[in-house]
Amino acid sequence: MEQPPRQITAIQAAATLTSTNIGVGVLALPLFTVQAANSGAPLVTLLGFLLAFVGFVPLVLLGMRFPSQSFVQYSEAIIGKWPSWIGSACVIAFFAVLTAFTSREFGEVVITAVLTRTPVEVTVIVMLLLAAISTRKDITTFAYIHHFYFPLLLVPVLLIGALSLKNADVINLLPIWGNQPTFMLEGILTTAALFEGSFVIAVVIPAMKRPDYALKANFWGMLVGGALYVMIVVATVSVFGAEETSNLLWPTLELAKATSLPANVLERLDAAFLAVWVTTVFTTLLSSYFLTVTELQKLFRQREHKMFSLFMLPFVFFIAMLPQNISQMYATIKIVGRIGLIVTIVYPTLLLVIAIIRNKRGEHADAQQMGKND
Amino acid sequence: MRRIRQRNGKPNSESTGAEVADQGLANIGDERISGNVEETIARIREKLGENDDFTMRRFQVFGRYPAAMFYFSSMIDQAIVNRDILKPLMYMPAYLEDKPIEQDRLKSVLLDESLHHSEGKSEDRLAKLIGGIVRGQTIVAVEGLDAAIVVNTRDVDKRSIDTPATEQVIRGPREGFIEILNTNIALLRYRLQTSDLRVRSMEIGRKTASKVAVCYIDGVTNSDLVKEVQKRLSNIDIDAVLDAGYLEQFIEDNHISPFPQVQYTERPDKVVANLLEGRVAILVDGSPLALVVPTVFSQFYQSVEDYTERFLLMSAVRLARFVALIFSLVFPSLYVAIISYNPELIPTEFAVAVAGGRAGVPFPAVIEVLLIEISMEVLREATIRLPQQVGGALSIVGVLVVGQAAVAAGFASPITVVIIALTTIGSFATPAFNVALALRLLRFPLIIMAGIFGLYGVMIGLILIANHLLALQSFGVPYLSPLIPSDYQGLKDLLVRGPLWWMSKRPEFLYPRDKTRVSPDTMAQIKSPPDKVLNPANQSEKER
Numbered sequence: 001m002e003q004p005p006r007q008i009t010a011i012q013a014a015a016t017l018t019s020t021n022i023g024v025g026v027l028a029l030p031l032f033t034v035q036a037a038n039s040g041a042p043l044v045t046l047l048g049f050l051l052a053f054v055g056f057v058p059l060v061l062l063g064m065r066f067p068s069q070s071f072v073q074y075s076e077a078i079i080g081k082w083p084s085w086i087g088s089a090c091v092i093a094f095f096a097v098l099t100a101f102t103s104r105e106f107g108e109v110v111i112t113a114v115l116t117r118t119p120v121e122v123t124v125i126v127m128l129l130l131a132a133i134s135t136r137k138d139i140t141t142f143a144y145i146h147h148f149y150f151p152l153l154l155v156p157v158l159l160i161g162a163l164s165l166k167n168a169d170v171i172n173l174l175p176i177w178g179n180q181p182t183f184m185l186e187g188i189l190t191t192a193a194l195f196e197g198s199f200v201i202a203v204v205i206p207a208m209k210r211p212d213y214a215l216k217a218n219f220w221g222m223l224v225g226g227a228l229y230v231m232i233v234v235a236t237v238s239v240f241g242a243e244e245t246s247n248l249l250w251p252t253l254e255l256a257k258a259t260s261l262p263a264n265v266l267e268r269l270d271a272a273f274l275a276v277w278v279t280t281v282f283t284t285l286l287s288s289y290f291l292t293v294t295e296l297q298k299l300f301r302q303r304e305h306k307m308f309s310l311f312m313l314p315f316v317f318f319i320a321m322l323p324q325n326i327s328q329m330y331a332t333i334k335i336v337g338r339i340g341l342i343v344t345i346v347y348p349t350l351l352l353v354i355a356i357i358r359n360k361r362g363e364h365a366d367a368q369q370m371g372k373n374d
Numbered sequence: 375m376r377r378i379r380q381r382n383g384k385p386n387s388e389s390t391g392a393e394v395a396d397q398g399l400a401n402i403g404d405e406r407i408s409g410n411v412e413e414t415i416a417r418i419r420e421k422l423g424e425n426d427d428f429t430m431r432r433f434q435v436f437g438r439y440p441a442a443m444f445y446f447s448s449m450i451d452q453a454i455v456n457r458d459i460l461k462p463l464m465y466m467p468a469y470l471e472d473k474p475i476e477q478d479r480l481k482s483v484l485l486d487e488s489l490h491h492s493e494g495k496s497e498d499r500l501a502k503l504i505g506g507i508v509r510g511q512t513i514v515a516v517e518g519l520d521a522a523i524v525v526n527t528r529d530v531d532k533r534s535i536d537t538p539a540t541e542q543v544i545r546g547p548r549e550g551f552i553e554i555l556n557t558n559i560a561l562l563r564y565r566l567q568t569s570d571l572r573v574r575s576m577e578i579g580r581k582t583a584s585k586v587a588v589c590y591i592d593g594v595t596n597s598d599l600v601k602e603v604q605k606r607l608s609n610i611d612i613d614a615v616l617d618a619g620y621l622e623q624f625i626e627d628n629h630i631s632p633f634p635q636v637q638y639t640e641r642p643d644k645v646v647a648n649l650l651e652g653r654v655a656i657l658v659d660g661s662p663l664a665l666v667v668p669t670v671f672s673q674f675y676q677s678v679e680d681y682t683e684r685f686l687l688m689s690a691v692r693l694a695r696f697v698a699l700i701f702s703l704v705f706p707s708l709y710v711a712i713i714s715y716n717p718e719l720i721p722t723e724f725a726v727a728v729a730g731g732r733a734g735v736p737f738p739a740v741i742e743v744l745l746i747e748i749s750m751e752v753l754r755e756a757t758i759r760l761p762q763q764v765g766g767a768l769s770i771v772g773v774l775v776v777g778q779a780a781v782a783a784g785f786a787s788p789i790t791v792v793i794i795a796l797t798t799i800g801s802f803a804t805p806a807f808n809v810a811l812a813l814r815l816l817r818f819p820l821i822i823m824a825g826i827f828g829l830y831g832v833m834i835g836l837i838l839i840a841n842h843l844l845a846l847q848s849f850g851v852p853y854l855s856p857l858i859p860s861d862y863q864g865l866k867d868l869l870v871r872g873p874l875w876w877m878s879k880r881p882e883f884l885y886p887r888d889k890t891r892v893s894p895d896t897m898a899q900i901k902s903p904p905d906k907v908l909n910p911a912n913q914s915e916k917e918r
Contacts, residue, residue, distance in 0.1 A: 009859065110830055114715060118827075126827070130834055137845045144844040144858045264721050271716040275829035282837055 008143045010213035013204050016146040016287070017221025020197035022153050022228055023284030024106040027277075028330070029194065029229065030236035030251040036187020038242035040178020045233045048191025049226035055345035056198045058352040060218045063202050065355060066362030067211035071202040071348075072298040074362060078355045085299070087347055091199070092295050094336075094343045096312060098196065099288040100319035101333050103127045106281045108326050113253060114271055124320050128313060131285040135293050135309045139207040142290055146283055153280045156256075156273055157228050161235045163259040163269075168238040179242075191229070192345075193337030198222060199344045200287040203294055249326070289316075399501045406498045407515065407522060414500075414515045414522070415442050421504050428507075435484065436466040436475075441516040444503075449510035451529035458490040459512060459525055477518050484516065484523060493526035509583075532557065538640045540807065543679040550640045555585050555659035561642040562589060566649065570594070576607065584615040585659040589645075595652050596885045602849060603654045603667060618661040625656075625667070627847050632815055634808040635848040637669040644678050652886030668849035668884070672856070672868050674806035675699050680871045689870035696869060698803035703813045703839075705797045706743050707820035707832045709790070713739040715828030727789075734784035740825030746786050746794045747821065749776075751814070754798065855883040875900045 008016075033041035033048075066074035071091065075084040107124035115123065134145065178184075198218070205214045236251045239258060248254045256273035266272055293312060297305035323329035355361075399421075407414045415430065422428045427448040435441045441463070445455065467487060475483055485496055497503055498521040503513050510528030535557070538550030551558045559573055570592045577583045586607060590600050606625040615621060618638060626635040639645060640662050645655045648666045656665040666673075675695045680688040713732070717725045735742055753772045757765050777795070780786045797817070804810040816839060823831035846853035856864020864881040866872035878892040906912060 007859070012859065114828060114830060123830070126834060130837060133838070134841050137841070141841075141845045144852065144854070145841055147860075148840060148844055148854070148858045266719050267721050268718050271719055271829055275833045278830060278833040279837060 006207060006209050007140045008204055008208045010208070010210065010217040012143040012147045013201065013208055013214065013217035014221035014224070015150040016143055016204055017198055017201060017218060018225045018228075019146045019150055019153050019280060019283040020200050020287040021195050021222070021225035021284075022157070022280050023194075023197070024102055024109065024277075024281045025194040025284075026157075026229065026232055027109060027250040027252045028105075029191070030233050030245050031248060032190045033187050033233055034237060034242050034245040034251075036183040036190070037178035037181035038246070039173055039175060039237065040181050040184070041187075041237050041242065041245070042173065042230055042234045043176055043178065044181075044184060044187040045191050045230050046226075048188040049195065049222075049229055051188055051192040052195035052198065052345075053222050053226060055192065055341075055349075056195070056201070056218065056222065057215070059199065059344070059348040060201055060205070060215050062348055062352045062355065063205035064211055064214050065352075065360075067208075068206055069362050070206055070295065070298045072295050074355075074360075075351055077362070078351050078358065078360050087351075088295060088299055090343055091347070092292055092299065094340050095199070095288045095292045095295075096316055097319055097336055098340065099128075099131070099285060099292060100316045100322075101329070101336060102281065102285050102288065103131070103316070104320040104323065104329060105333065106278075106285075107320070108329065109250060109253070110274070112249075112326075113274055121321065125317060127281065127285060128289075128317055128320070130282060131289045132309045132313050134282075134286050135290045136306045139203065139294070142286070143204065143207070145286065149279045149283050152276060153283070154228075156276045157232060160252075160256050160259055160269065160273065161231050163261070164235045164239050164255055167258065168235065169241075170238065172238045172241040173234065189338060189341060190334060193334075193340055194229070195222070195225070196337070196340045196344045197284055197287050200291050202348075203291055292316075399504060402501045402504075405500045407500055407503070407520065409518045409520050411440055411442055411515050411517045417500055418444055418504060418507070418513075422507060431460075433460065433464060435463050435516050436470075437464070439480070439517050441514060443512060443514050444507055445512040445527065446507060446510065449530060450512055450527040454491070454527050454529070455512055459514065459527070462488045462490045463514065480516070481519050481521060484519075489523065489525065491525050491527075495524055496521040497524045498522070505583075530554070535561070541639060541641050541644070541677075541805065543677065543682075545682045546678050547641070547643045549642055551642060551657075551662040551664060553660050553662055555587060555657055558642070558657050558662075558664070559587060559589070562645060562649075562655075565642060565646045566591070571649070574604065576604075578607065578610050578612070578621070579615040580611070580613045582614045582616065582660075586615070586621065587657045589649060589655040589657065590653075591649050594650065594880070594886050594888050595654055596887065599652075599654055599668070599849060599884075603656070607656070615658060616660065618656065618658045618663045618665050621656060621658060622665055625665075627849065631842065631846055632812040633671070633843065633846060633853070634674075634806070634812065635667075635669055635846065635853070637666045637673050637806065638663040638808070639666060640664070641678060647678065647681070650891075651880055652884035668851040670848065670851060670855050670883070671809075671843065671853050674809040675804060676867075676871075677805045681874070685871050685873045692871055693869060695803055695805070698800040699809075699813065702797050702801035702804065702810065703817055704820065704832065704836070705800070706747060706793055706817060707824035707835070708829075709793045710740045710743050710821055711824040711828045711832050714825065728787070731787035731789050735787050736784070738825070739790075740821060742786055742790055743794070743821055744818070746780070746790055747797075747818070750794055750798055851883055856881060859883075 029045065030041060033044040037044045062074065063071075066077070069077070072084070072088045075087055078084070079087070103124045104120070106127060107120045110123045111118050111120050135142075137145075198221075201214065201218055201221075205211050208214060208217075232252055232255075236255050237245055239255060240248065240251060245251045253270055253274065257268060257270040259269055260267060261269065289309075289312075293305045293308040296308045296312070302308075323332050402421075405417075407417070419430065422444075425446070427446050429445055429447045431443045433441055433443065443455075443459070463484065470483070470487075481496060485494060497506070503522055503524065506524050507513055510526075510530065512525045512527040514523040514525070516523070532554045533552055535549050535552055537548045541550075549561060551561065563571065568591070572590055572592050574588045576586050576588075578586050588600070588603055588607065603625070607621065610621065610624045612620065612624075622634075622636045622638065623629070628635060637648075645664045645666060649655055653666050653668065656667070675692065677695075680692055712719055713728060717728075720728070732739070737745070753769070753776075756772070757769045760768055773795070777791045781788045781791055801810045801814055804813075820832060820835045823835040825831075827834065843853055844858060852859060855861060856868055861882045863877065863879045864883055866877050867881070875892050875897055878894075878897060879889045880886040880891055882889075
């Protein structure tokens with residue numbers, strides 16, 4: 001099989017991670033964490049982030065151990081053909097489901113907040129089509145896309161964070177560990193589940209110019225994402241207070257509604273915020289969809305991943321339409337997220353342990369490059 | 375350079391592109407002329423004799439050897455033919471008089487001793503001779519010589535070098551290319567007086583046999599790029615190349631993208647600047663526009679003026695140009711989205727004013743904007759076609775009167791007219807006509823998306839456009855470089871124009887061979903404090 005050109009830089013890889021992690025989940029994040037530990041929400045977010053931060057290290061180490069192979073390929077090398085086939089199929093299925101629910105969640109946000117008379121099917125299929133068309137491009141373009149939209153993700157979050165300082169009250173954040181937190185662990189797991197997109201690093205590493213920078217890229221990419229998460233939760237809870245936040249479906253969106261630009265340039269920010277947020281949701285969708293189709297291509301040993309893009313669309317759309325309403329959707333997302341943690345964190349960790357025990361190691365990237373030049 | 379197809383008009387599989395098929399010449403094949411003048415005359419007359427401007431003149435070389443001269447009277451300089459060919463061939467040089475000239479020496483005597491023209495050579499293949507006549511060369515066939523003498527006497531009228539019509543600058547050279555290739559190459563050569571400038575030419579077009587010149591700087595331009603350009607050009611087999619634009623459509627990477635991947639310019643100084651960055655320029659005989667490859671998006675809002683004026687000011691101007699570019703794409707669709715879906719975004723007082731203006735308009739905002747946009751496109755196209763004398767008058771009538779009347783008639787709201795006018799003017803601020811055209815076209819789908827999905831639709835449309843741009847390449851160079859993928863040297867010349875001494879290296883994304891632009895010594899000198907020679911303190915000290 002032809003290897004993709006090694007063109008992706010560490011910065012592009014880091015940007016890919018951050019923009020994958022920041023997505024539609026951020027809109028409901030303060031609600032989940034406040035439900036878990038009321039005023040301790042920032043702490044829950046931080047802990048959830050740390051869990052994911054540590055949890056994805058084995059995957060990156062695995063990728064660096066097999067720098068020129070994709071996840072499907074090296075898991076086969078580690079645990080043999082059929083067990084790895086099942087594992088990889090689970091990963092692919094999980095990301096197909098994740099793609100579906102991301103698009104559904106955003107579809108719901110759009111029809112609730114701006115396009116109230118549009119059926120949810122339309123907004124979902126539009127987002128899915130957009131992602132499907134974009135996954136037909138190669139991995140280099142994929143990284144370029146993430147790199148390009150990276151500033152678009154930073155600006156609205158930082159802007160809203162800064163503008164909400166006007167209404168913020170530190171008292172809302174105390175006590176830091178929350179008032180008798182009951183579902184702390186659950187909240188941590190829910191937050192960690194929002195970082196599951198980081199799995200995309202497994203696709204990026206084989207195309208990186210210097211795979212040995214993957215850990216560094218992972219560190220910075222996750223750190224920026226985590227910092228933004230904590231910032232959003234701090235801003236929301238400090239403005240609304242834990243009690244009020246738990247009554248809001250998408251507290252981050254409400255935060256955007258509550259802030260306005262100085263000098264009244266734009267009277268309300270929520271529609272503009274949502275419009276810009278389309279790009280960040282798109283990058284998240286793109287990552288999980290791209291992961292699904294490229295790993296499918298590897299699994300079925302096809303030359304091109306393009307045909308899977310449109311082939312998967314009906315399935316993903318069908319899954320997205322399964323939940324009957326928003327509350328059912330969020331209940332499903334929570335369960336899927338828990339399963340996802342096993343698939344994206346526990347399974348790669350196991351693989352790494354087995355790889356170390358069996359002393360399996362991939363071809364070194366430089367050696368392969370030199371072989372190519374001969 | 376020119377080789378004639380050997381097999382009957384069939385494309386030659388090993389053709390290197392310099393080859394041109396000419397049906398009239400195809401059946402001649404490799405035929406050579408004999409020493410018999412009458413036979414040569416008959417053969418050439420058979421091919422070209424039906425033209426009234428074809429001239430054949432018989433004379434006697436040195437008064438002894440019968441000869442014939444052929445040319446197209448419309449394409450040659452009569453004075454040169456008379457003075458430099460006919461006269462020296464008729465009069466024998468004084469030192470040769472009374473000496474018999476052997477048959478085998480005659481050719482060298484004629485070419486090396488008699489002919490008063492620097493571009494003369496001997497040629498024996500009939501196809502080449504006829505091809506030469508068609509190009510404006512003069513052929514002299516002499517009895518007893520198995521090769522004819524070919525002299526370049528071409529003289530085609532040309533317009534004078536003029537100010538570039540479409541790329542005017544306030545500060546910078548005033549010369550623009552003209553149609554004649556040689557003049558254009560001269561315009562490049564005198565700006566780049568280095569032995570490293572390479573001009574490689576080939577002929578493309580079965581009928582037009584247009585001369586195409588590929589220019590690059592040896593040691594700067596990546597040699598792989600030069601090879602690829604020549605490969606793509608040589609693969610073109612078309613009957614006519616009437617302008618550089620014909621070639622552009624064959625050598626670009628993505629043929630269906632609305633975005634141009636090749637830049638054209640009529641400014642020699644712009645071509646030279648691009649050559650010095652490591653690009654390749656393609657010039658075509660008969661076209662006043664040079665093509666420059668590879669092209670990245672940022673080139674389309676840059677102007678030569680950016681580099682001749684002070685960097686701070688021109689950075690601001692470039693930013694303004696960039697804003698105009700973005701505006702010309704998204705302004706109408708944003709307006710439609712906000713008016714139709716999110717009027718709460720704009721301040722209340724303004725929203726009320728907008729609603730008041732729209733009160734009498736029967737259509738939804740999207741229809742209204744589309745209608746005005748389309749009429750604006752019609753107006754713009756009409757103003758280009760109109761004769762210059764009425765163009766100005768009509769554009770005033772069209773824009774002012776019709777716009778005013780449309781508002782008064784309740785056909786459009788005043789704010790719509792303002793928005794469309796701003797958009798149109800914004801698209802004219804873009805220096806590159808072809809990219810302005812692309813954005814003009816993409817505006818329409820965006821407006822429709824805005825009408826259907828509001829801001830959400832505009833974003834979807836913009837994401838699609840951005841993704842397309844990110845996937846686009848020109849000769850393998852990503853279209854959005856140096857932004858994505860980032861290139862530090864290139865970023866200095868992206869949105870702002872860095873000072874010349876700061877941009878000390880050529881842009882990395884073109885992989886130039888020689889990277890240095892400004893020498894480190896100059897950099898050091900610029901950083902050291904200037905000598906204040908005429909400072910009163912220094913001068914008064916000297917006087918003392």
